[in-house]
Amino acid sequence: MSFIELSNINAGYTKGNPVLKDFHLSVEKGELVSLLGPSGCGKTTTLRTIAGFIMAEKGKVVVGGKDYTYLPPNKRNIGLVFQNYALFPHLSVYENVAYGLKRRKVAKELIQEKIADVLKLVSLTGFEERLPAQLSGGQRQRVALARSIVIEPDLLLLDEPLSNLDAKLRDEMRAELSRLQHQLGITMIYVTHDQIEALSLSSRIIVMNEGNIEQIGTPEDIYEQPETPFVARFIGFDNHLFGKVVGKSEEGLLVDVNGTTLVSNRSPGSFNLVKNGDPVELYFRPEDIELMVGKDNNSIEAEIDYANYQGNTTQYALHVGDNKIRAVLPGKPFTADVKSIRISISPDKLIVEKKD
């Protein structure tokens, strides 16, 4: 049995209309698992069910061998970090961090010792007497982290902890979280809608959609081998074209798009399920496109709408027939004085999904 086991869970905000239906999840000790998905996909519901703020209507929650299903949240030894920090506004940094220890009746000397250690860990030594209102966003999130790890929880739940921070701070805090996780070896479940956070932090990613798990895998699995169109789109396969299967060859699956044949040799689940004449969708990433004037392997005619220079890269808005295509290429804008060019995608970067 895994460290955390959610089995057959029905849970949600209104009775009889659960967000999660017959939901399963298992997390091993010491893992950092991300729940990744758009808002409303059930990731926060999952988190709140584990924390105990939502009681499952059906099913079982087990953490570390203990049945948590009906245990009230204050009896679960779980640390929580919120998007908006949720620090106690009327208490100093020291008192905020001490809160959980005092509830646990830890001796005063030991509390002082532990707080000194944890504040050092999150680089906030010297901030003990400040009030939350006197701290920056990044510092507040550090306090929130310190407050939740100082109680030595069995499990740390983080609900979009970085999304209120600006881009630069977010990068810093991400590195910091990663460091803490490796240093403490604490089991973490991390809710986010940001694929970069999920990819860079997690040992495993669980992609969720409408209360269901779409795919579970390592960051590399998810990024390279999305199993469903939803995951593909969510993880950056932003472009899609419609086509029709016209055959299979040594090189891969042959798909006709507006009269041009493209080859795909990566095979997600449905590869063997398609037969000639089936309508399909093709997915590919903006970064996987090459632009060229002459005809080349696996390319299709496109028109450039505009190019947007961004320093180290250039973004292109193009269209193939009626489909809008976005491309991101390194370097300066394509200078050839043509409106009509070809976009080329290597066969192993092209996902084919059967269209229902």
Added chain:
Amino acid sequence: MKKSKLLILITVVMFVFLLGPFLVIIISSFSNNAVMRFPPEGFSLKWYDKVLNIEMFRSTFWMSLKTGLAATLTALVLGVPVAYANVRYRYRGKNILELVFSSPAIVPGLVIGFSLLRFFIYVTKIPVLTGLYLGHTAILFPYTVRVVSASLRNFDKGIEEAAVSLGSSPVHAFFAVVLPNIQSGLVAAFILAFITSFNNVPVSLFLTGPGVATLPIQMLVYMEYYFDPTISALSSILIVFTVIIIQSTEKLLGISKYM
């Protein structure tokens, strides 16, 4: 340009309507006349002296103060849990219950006063003082619920959940984390409710009785017999007191956002 001139005119007229009566009262309280008249003739402080020496005003002032404090505190103690339930939980019939809770603020005071007298005081035969206290509690209750609700709505539920996840029971979290952070809302509710009680006439009119009168009722009685500037002097004192209380709490706590 034309529009803004009209706007200024409307604003001035509004202020004259709002503040004019207060000015008339305050100015006439310094009059030397034995009859209330505006503009006053002469200047004297004798009416202020008289106010302080009328025993009935002193005793009813204490009655108003005590009734107001007791009823306000009771309405707060009852109002906080109701406000909490309304803000934090969804339950069946919540809208209807909210309407019921706010009805004493909507129904005219005379109606409330009469119904309380006819269907509560006469029926239960409770002492006049108790009736007055309960009646005031009832009319203050919607104010405390509303003001405390507003401050609870501004308070992030996540903070409470953080306390619970750190080991507080929901009740402990409420006292340790919620209450200290809605203090200014509580003070705002207290002041609003107290002033409402202190100034109330229509409900008190029915619930006062022999030997039990509040200051506004006593003032009404006095005016029926005398028409000298004593009432102006007393009113001026009350106006100044109210303004000082509201202004100083606003400066200290910024309570207006809850009202």
